[in-house]
Amino acid sequence: MAAADCLELEDMSDDVLIEARGIHAYYGASHVLHGVDLHLRRGETIGLMGRNGMGKTTLLRSMLGLLPPASGSVQVRGRGMTGAAPHRIARAGVAYVPEGRGIFPNLSVRENLLMAARAGHDGRDDWTLDRALDTFPRLRERLAHGGQQLSGGEQQMLTIARALLTNPDVLILDEATEGLAPLVAQEIWRILQRIRESGISSIIVDKNFSAVSTIADRNVILVKGQIVFQGGSEALRARPQLLQAWLGV
Amino acid sequence: MDPYIFLIQLLNGVQYGLLLFLVASGLTLIFGIMGVINLAHGSFYMLGAYLAWSLTAQLGNFWLALLAGFVLSVVLGILLEWLFIRHLYRRDHLQQVLLTYGLILIFSELRSIVWGDDVHSVAVPTLLAGSIPLTETLAYPVYRVWLSIVCVVLAAGMYYLIQHTRLGMMVRAGASNREMTQSLGIDIGLLYRLVFAFGVALAAFAGMLAAPVSSVFPGMGNQVLIICFVVVVIGGIGSVKGAMAAALLIGLVDTFGKVVEFEISGFRVLPELAGMSVFVMMAIVLLWRPEGLFARRLR
Numbered sequence: 176m177a178a179a180d181c182l183e184l185e186d187m188s189d190d191v192l193i194e195a196r197g198i199h200a201y202y203g204a205s206h207v208l209h210g211v212d213l214h215l216r217r218g219e220t221i222g223l224m225g226r227n228g229m230g231k232t233t234l235l236r237s238m239l240g241l242l243p244p245a246s247g248s249v250q251v252r253g254r255g256m257t258g259a260a261p262h263r264i265a266r267a268g269v270a271y272v273p274e275g276r277g278i279f280p281n282l283s284v285r286e287n288l289l290m291a292a293r294a295g296h297d298g299r300d301d302w303t304l305d306r307a308l309d310t311f312p313r314l315r316e317r318l319a320h321g322g323q324q325l326s327g328g329e330q331q332m333l334t335i336a337r338a339l340l341t342n343p344d345v346l347i348l349d350e351a352t353e354g355l356a357p358l359v360a361q362e363i364w365r366i367l368q369r370i371r372e373s374g375i376s377s378i379i380v381d382k383n384f385s386a387v388s389t390i391a392d393r394n395v396i397l398v399k400g401q402i403v404f405q406g407g408s409e410a411l412r413a414r415p416q417l418l419q420a421w422l423g424v
Numbered sequence: 425m426d427p428y429i430f431l432i433q434l435l436n437g438v439q440y441g442l443l444l445f446l447v448a449s450g451l452t453l454i455f456g457i458m459g460v461i462n463l464a465h466g467s468f469y470m471l472g473a474y475l476a477w478s479l480t481a482q483l484g485n486f487w488l489a490l491l492a493g494f495v496l497s498v499v500l501g502i503l504l505e506w507l508f509i510r511h512l513y514r515r516d517h518l519q520q521v522l523l524t525y526g527l528i529l530i531f532s533e534l535r536s537i538v539w540g541d542d543v544h545s546v547a548v549p550t551l552l553a554g555s556i557p558l559t560e561t562l563a564y565p566v567y568r569v570w571l572s573i574v575c576v577v578l579a580a581g582m583y584y585l586i587q588h589t590r591l592g593m594m595v596r597a598g599a600s601n602r603e604m605t606q607s608l609g610i611d612i613g614l615l616y617r618l619v620f621a622f623g624v625a626l627a628a629f630a631g632m633l634a635a636p637v638s639s640v641f642p643g644m645g646n647q648v649l650i651i652c653f654v655v656v657v658i659g660g661i662g663s664v665k666g667a668m669a670a671a672l673l674i675g676l677v678d679t680f681g682k683v684v685e686f687e688i689s690g691f692r693v694l695p696e697l698a699g700m701s702v703f704v705m706m707a708i709v710l711l712w713r714p715e716g717l718f719a720r721r722l723r
Contacts, residue, residue, distance in 0.1 A: 241606075261606035261607050262612065265607050270608075271608075279600050280600060287597075
């Protein structure tokens with residue numbers, strides 16, 4: 176191996192927050208991911224897109240330790256985390272906002288937030304309950320309500336706020352605005368933009384191509400468990416016929 | 425009924441109910457949070473009583489025996505969870521029942537080997553050996569009053585722990601969505617181990633507290649297990665509040681069922697049938713509310 180390659184690798188491991196390499200994953204007998212590589216750099220926002228059933232959620236779950244891959248590796252800040260328990264990956268600074276939100280319906284809004292709150296892996300505690308409530312004022316009014324009493328938009332705000340209270344480096348959002356009214360979805364995108372500006376890196380899965388490509392530094396498109404495109408939004412917008420084929424937009 | 429006899433029975437019923445609650449709350453928590461049917465739960469009650477008897481004899485002091493027995497039962501709970509129970513979380517109820525039934529047999533045999541099959545009694549500690557006079561002939565033992573107070577304090581502590589601490593929030597979150605709880609950085613395996621050990625310790629502690637008021641005998645675990653399942657079913661599976669209500673109800677029905685003779689359309693109902701009254705009540709409650717008094721609503 177050339178010396179220059181080594182240097183570049185070292186350089187990357189310093190900069191890359193989470194990385195999946197050669198991931199193959201199965202759900203029962205069906206082979207969902209066929210050797211996927213994905214890495215997220217510090218300060219970067221990735222838009223992960225693809226039609227339903229192409230493996231987006233499976234890829235995220237593999238990276239989060241919720242579905243250990245059949246082969247391939249996962250690293251968080253250069254440390255091997257393949258097959259690690261989900262709580263270890265979370266403690267390394269990776270926060271998850273799942274599809275369907277994952278609110279605890281039997282806990283109040285305040286409890287949903289407090290049970291997760293902790294300092295980040297490096298001791299950082301920028302995100303406090305107060306700051307989260309300033310970012311999501313609607314949650315402040317709903318603190319005493321049960322998790323199941325919230326509207327879809329409020330639930331999504333609660334899940335994002337809860338993830339931020341773990342003071343993560345990386346925020347992974349699956350179906351960030353699915354099922355939300357357009358105005359509420361716009362509010363969520365504004366909030367994601369602010370989170371991006373605060374320096375947290377994210378991987379965002381969403382069906383709204385124009386919104387995702389506006390916020391993302393890099394777009395990744397999955398088709399049948401393989402990455403068919405990686406690159407900037409301009410390059411993608413310039414190829415409408417491929418977008419139609421890959422995403423149906 | 426004489427008001428003082430009524431008062432004594434009322435106190436006995438409440439005390440029995442509170443003791444049942446200590447055992448049943450662990451059973452309902454372990455089922456509600458981890459989804460494990462733990463048939464061996466009665467064995468912990470039996471072990472507690474035998475520990476109280478043998479440790480009191482060894483250490484010469486009931487209070488030291490209580491403390492040592494509590495520590496031992498926590499350790500036992502942690503070990504059992506690590507060795508056996510954690511393998512049951514993702515398995516079906518049949519396997520859980522088979523394994524925990526096997527544990528009953530093992531504990532029963534171990535008890536027979538270590539302590540024999542005799543019936544024993546534990547002396548009430550001298551500090552609480554007196555009684556409170558009610559009339560010239562009737563008195564109520566101080567130990568039973570103290571026992572009820574200890575149970576109430578433990579129940580209040582448990583309520584506070586579950587409802588108002590972060591640990592309690594994590595436990596409740598884990599009961600509703602295991603995966604999400606893990607993804608928030610919480611080690612659910614450790615959490616489950618704590619809950620199980622806590623349940624074991626509560627059941628064993630109940631057995632230790634009960635030892636001075638009832639005899640210590642081989643079948644006591646299975647007897648309490650059956651009644652505790654009735655408590656859990658009446659209260660609503662997984663509900664600690666329900667377990668409290670059902671345990672008190674059963675304590676009172678069982679106690680008064682044994683002393684009250686009454687007639688139903690000409691038939692005399694004998695006190696010997698009191699054992700049935702609890703199950704009759706369960707049938708009535710389940711006809712009225714099939715999910716129990718406090719069905720836990722997770723969604």
